[in-house]
Amino acid sequence: MKWKLGKATFEFIKDKCSCGLGRCVEACGQGVFDFLEKPQKIKVVNLTQCILCRQCEEVCPKKAISIQGALTMQDIRMGK
Numbered sequence: 725m726k727w728k729l730g731k732a733t734f735e736f737i738k739d740k741c742s743c744g745l746g747r748c749v750e751a752c753g754q755g756v757f758d759f760l761e762k763p764q765k766i767k768v769v770n771l772t773q774c775i776l777c778r779q780c781e782e783v784c785p786k787k788a789i790s791i792q793g794a795l796t797m798q799d800i801r802m803g804k
């Protein structure tokens with residue numbers, strides 16, 4: 725599924741979500757995800773709280789989350 729968040733696009737590919745550990749749930753400080761025990765996948769429950777920090781994308785070993793069009797920390801430092 726894909727969602728627009730301002731100029732950014734947040735994509736969660738459910739079929740790829742298979743680490744079984746919910747690493748992204750732990751990484752996200754905004755409570756955007758729930759981890760479902762059955763099936764062992766996440767559910768996106770609170771995307772309006774997402775601050776596009778990309779921590780979830782970084783920790784996901786299965787590349788199930790991808791964020792495009794968001795500013796990186798380097799962009800922010802460069803004043804973009």
Ligand code: SF4
Pocket residue numbers: 740741742743744745746747748749765766783784785786787788789
């Ligand atoms: S880290 Fe990736 S594979 Fe693991 S629960 Fe989160 S989205 Fe799914």
Ligand code: SF4
Pocket residue numbers: 751752753754755756773774775776777778779780781791
């Ligand atoms: S980008 Fe950051 S705030 Fe948004 S869902 Fe991922 S970890 Fe949570």
